Amino acid sequence: MTDYLKVSVAYVGANDQVLRPLEVRIGTTVRQAIEQSAVLSRCPEVDLAENQVGIFGKLAKLDQVLEDGDRVEIYRPLIADPKEARKRRAAEGKVMRKGGADTDPSAGT
Numbered sequence: 001m002t003d004y005l006k007v008s009v010a011y012v013g014a015n016d017q018v019l020r021p022l023e024v025r026i027g028t029t030v031r032q033a034i035e036q037s038a039v040l041s042r043c044p045e046v047d048l049a050e051n052q053v054g055i056f057g058k059l060a061k062l063d064q065v066l067e068d069g070d071r072v073e074i075y076r077p078l079i080a081d082p083k084e085a086r087k088r089r090a091a092e093g094k095v096m097r098k099g100g101a102d103t104d105p106s107a108g109t
Contacts, residue, residue, distance in 0.1 A: 007066050009037035011074040016043055024066065030055070031062040033072050046074055 004023045011018045020037040028036075030053055040046055052075045054060050066072070 005066060005068040005070075007033055007068070007070045007072060009033055009039055009072045009074070011039050011043055011046060013043050013045060013076065018042060028066050029062065030060055030064050030066065030072050033066055034062075034074065037072075039074065050077065051075055 003026055005026060005028065006021065007024055007028075008019060008021045010020075018037070018039050020039065022033060022036055024033055024036060031048065034040065034048065034053070040048075048062060052059060053062060054073045054075065055064070055066075055070050057073070060072075
């Protein structure tokens with residue numbers, strides 16, 4: 001059995017993206033892998049007190065211990081509430097459907 005795991009750390013910022021493969025010791029946490037990846041120095045907008053993190057799309061805690069092959073992801077804050085955006089799109093769709101019938105020249109024949 002080896003003393004090291006192969007993991008990666010991923011972050012996509014507004015102006016930069018990082019996917020950094022790492023070899024870390026067994027028992028390494030999410031926080032430790034992020035710190036070892038140099039993402040924090042390369043992307044100063046990342047604040048582990050604010051940004052959420054996950055492993056393969058599932059939220060994780062900074063003290064979670066990594067397993068071989070894990071991809072640690074650092075998420076940017078949402079710029080819009082997904083529920084509100086969905087409601088807004090649905091409302092806009094209703095308006096377009098109503099407005100479309102009024103302007104259709106074949107609707108009156």
